[in-house]
Amino acid sequence: xxxARLVWGVPALVVTLTATACGGGGAASDGKGSVTYAGYGGSxxxxxxxxxxxxxxxxxxxxVVQDDPVTYAKVHQMxxxxxxxxDIAQGGVDFGLDDNPRLEDIDCAVVACDEFAGGPFELKKxxxxxFVFSIVLAYNTEKFPTPPTSFADYFDTxxxxxxxxxxxxxxxxxxxxAALLAGGTPxxxxxxxxxxxxxxxxxxxxxxxxxxKDASECINxxxxxxxxxxxxxNGRVEIAKNEGRPIDNIWSQQIYYCDYLxxxxxxxxxxxxxxxxxxxxxxxxxxxxxxxxxxxPANPKAAATGKYAAGAPTGHVLDGADAPIVPDPGWxxxxxxxTIERTSLWLSS
Amino acid sequence: xxxxxxxxxxxxxxxxxxxxxxxxxxxAVGLPGLIFVILAFGVPVLVIVxxxxxxxxxxxxxxxxxxGIYRQSVGNTVQMALxxxxxxxxxxxxxxxxxxxxxxILRTTxxxxxxxxxxxxxxxxxxxxxxLLNDTGVVNQALMEWLGVVDEPIHMIRTKFAVYVGMVHILxxxxxxxxxxxxxxxxxxxxxxxxxxxxxxxxAFWRVTWPLSLPGAVAGSVLVFVLxxxxxxxxxxxxxxxxxxIGQAIVLQVEEFLKPGVGAxxxxxxxxxxxxxxxxxxxxxxxGRILGxxxxxxx
Numbered sequence: 077x078x079x080a081r082l083v084w085g086v087p088a089l090v091v092t093l094t095a096t097a098c099g100g101g102g103a104a105s106d107g108k109g110s111v112t113y114a115g116y117g118g119s120x121x122x123x124x125x126x127x128x129x130x131x132x133x134x135x136x137x138x139x140v141v142q143d144d145p146v147t148y149a150k151v152h153q154m155x156x157x158x159x160x161x162x163d164i165a166q167g168g169v170d171f172g173l174d175d176n177p178r179l180e181d182i183d184c185a186v187v188a189c190d191e192f193a194g195g196p197f198e199l200k201k202x203x204x205x206x207f208v209f210s211i212v213l214a215y216n217t218e219k220f221p222t223p224p225t226s227f228a229d230y231f232d233t234x235x236x237x238x239x240x241x242x243x244x245x246x247x248x249x250x251x252x253x254a255a256l257l258a259g260g261t262p263x264x265x266x267x268x269x270x271x272x273x274x275x276x277x278x279x280x281x282x283x284x285x286x287x288x289k290d291a292s293e294c295i296n297x298x299x300x301x302x303x304x305x306x307x308x309x310n311g312r313v314e315i316a317k318n319e320g321r322p323i324d325n326i327w328s329q330q331i332y333y334c335d336y337l338x339x340x341x342x343x344x345x346x347x348x349x350x351x352x353x354x355x356x357x358x359x360x361x362x363x364x365x366x367x368x369x370x371x372x373p374a375n376p377k378a379a380a381t382g383k384y385a386a387g388a389p390t391g392h393v394l395d396g397a398d399a400p401i402v403p404d405p406g407w408x409x410x411x412x413x414x415t416i417e418r419t420s421l422w423l424s425s
Numbered sequence: 426x427x428x429x430x431x432x433x434x435x436x437x438x439x440x441x442x443x444x445x446x447x448x449x450x451x452x453a454v455g456l457p458g459l460i461f462v463i464l465a466f467g468v469p470v471l472v473i474v475x476x477x478x479x480x481x482x483x484x485x486x487x488x489x490x491x492x493g494i495y496r497q498s499v500g501n502t503v504q505m506a507l508x509x510x511x512x513x514x515x516x517x518x519x520x521x522x523x524x525x526x527x528x529x530i531l532r533t534t535x536x537x538x539x540x541x542x543x544x545x546x547x548x549x550x551x552x553x554x555x556x557l558l559n560d561t562g563v564v565n566q567a568l569m570e571w572l573g574v575v576d577e578p579i580h581m582i583r584t585k586f587a588v589y590v591g592m593v594h595i596l597x598x599x600x601x602x603x604x605x606x607x608x609x610x611x612x613x614x615x616x617x618x619x620x621x622x623x624x625x626x627x628x629a630f631w632r633v634t635w636p637l638s639l640p641g642a643v644a645g646s647v648l649v650f651v652l653x654x655x656x657x658x659x660x661x662x663x664x665x666x667x668x669x670x671i672g673q674a675i676v677l678q679v680e681e682f683l684k685p686g687v688g689a690x691x692x693x694x695x696x697x698x699x700x701x702x703x704x705x706x707x708x709x710x711x712x713g714r715i716l717g718x719x720x721x722x723x724x
Contacts, residue, residue: 147680149679149683149685150681152683152685153685160676198519235696236695244666244667245666284584285585287665287666287667289661289666290665300560300561301561302561351516399709413681413682416492416677416681416682417492417494420494420666420669421493421494421497423666424497424666424667425670
């Protein structure tokens with residue numbers, strides 16, 4: 077949840093207002109009902125709205141209402157109170173999308189479930205993957221004309237002196253994996269994750285960490301030179317780069333994530349929700365997000381052709397030691413809480 | 426504040442029954458406010474207490490102490506609240522003293538300066554400190570480029586120091602106002618009398634004014650301490666991830682661990698601690714003085 081929330085950032089009011097305006101005036105209700113979509117707001121939701129929600133509303137005559145920000149806690153509370161207002165919620169696989177009692181099952185008669193076989197992220201019983209983003213090693217281009225080559229350089233302050241911006245939330249997911257890889261753990265033996273070993277490996281550079289809590293801080297820290305490297309979201313690096321700020325990223329060991337769509341139990345417009353999910357996931361539509369933001373399609377049969385396609389993580393999947401790091405959802409769902417506790421205490425000691 | 430001041434002369438001569446009717450009349454005027462407070466504050470507090478006991482069970486209270494983050498946040502929070510309280514007293518006392526003893530123009534200036542800070546949105550002030558205290562912020566630029574005192578930026582943002590600065594800025598007015606009310610109530614003639622009988626200025630202050638001002642100092646400090654305990658936004662924005670306070674620990678339970686019951690139990694515990702602190706302080710200086718609604722005890 078944290079991850080996805082950070083991707084979308086905070087400035088959500090505009091989207092909500094736009095959404096309300098669209099819902100109130102536009103191609104709305106000619107009797108096909110409505111569907112409420114809850115995302116993370118900000119530029120991400122704006123892109124989702126332009127790529128999918130508005131075209132779906134126009135094509136089907138279904139009114140699409142938007143809300144934000146989505147939080148797992150809110151989904152829990154509205155389902156438990158039996159007052160569900162969201163028909164579709166966006167989030168990560170860590171919400172539990174297999175046998176979550178608070179979610180509806182995906183209707184594979186409506187959604188083209190079989191298209192996801194062999195894709196980077198598997199379709200879950202209760203969730204459909206719909207776009208891929210990543211956390212990348214970003215660096216300040218003025219400090220290092222020769223860029224770092226992997227996360228091993230991120231943890232090597234002798235070779236690349238300077239502060240490191242690091243996301244302190246979410247149990248340092250991905251960073252722990254990167255540390256173990258840098259320390260020589262074979263890829264296929266990463267899980268179960270040895271958290272203590274990972275923390276010991278990065279202990280020597282701990283005093284060089286600048287721990288941030290919000291994704292926008294990462295970009296500011298690295299591009300201002302306050303930190304020389306950071307683990308930032310790929311979309312935000314791309315935007316900052318296009319603005320001419322001295323920041324770029326490498327694609328080696330990008331920490332690979334995917335956002336899912338799911339339907340809270342008892343959603344009032346479940347049928348429309350499945351239709352909208354089917355629309356977003358369809359191979360003809362799923363790549364369209366790259367028209368607006370550098371996040372790639374999750375449907376392996378979809379093509380990314382938009383103007384941001386070159387910056388999407390899906391176009392930069394490297395091999396061997398440089399391959400993406402995909403945090404294991406099974407391990408993380410089971411160990412999330414204690415890992416967050418452990419890493420928070422480690423950071424503060 | 427006597428109960429009869431609001432009554433017309435005729436009512437005072439009437440029977441106790443009529444007097445009651447008059448006070449009921451005034452109670453009725455306050456009724457909408459009372460209902461609002463009950464609905465907007467009393468009911469939610471009750472809901473939280475119920476949630477802490479039933480979602481899923483009272484075991485929430487023992488679960489609190491299983492969290493290492495929580496244990497650490499309690500220590501951090503108490504330490505922060507104590508430091509902030511101390512700084513507010515240290516900075517606020519002289520300010521309030523000058524305000525209480527100065528002429529009208531200076532007093533008004535000091536009061537306006539204080540209130541301008543007080544009325545400015547907490548968010549605006551916190552964001553401003555974020556910008557000021559950055560490594561590339563105004564303070565560091567001044568130190569490095571204009572004054573040349575340091576070569577490297579001094580790291581201030583995301584430290585306890587930044588939290589203290591922001592918190593003191595926001596809470597100082599509470600402490601100054603409580604002290605000012607107390608100091609104004611001390612007759613300047615008392616100090617003059619002490620001087621007249623041969624006390625040096627500092628003796629007159631230390632043996633006359635200071636003891637008399639203590640209730641105000643305690644009241645202001647308790648208020649600052651209690652407010653600091655529950656602060657969320659300012660420590661969140663100015664402190665680093667290394668400094669976790671109770672507010673963040675509660676948010677972590679609710680938002681990240683999806684355990685609203687444990688979060689509620691933490692909130693209830695904090696509320697109880699605040700009530701205990703207020704209760705103890707009230708025994709010494711009176712609750713009215715702390716809350717700024719009367720003289721309270723101990724004048």
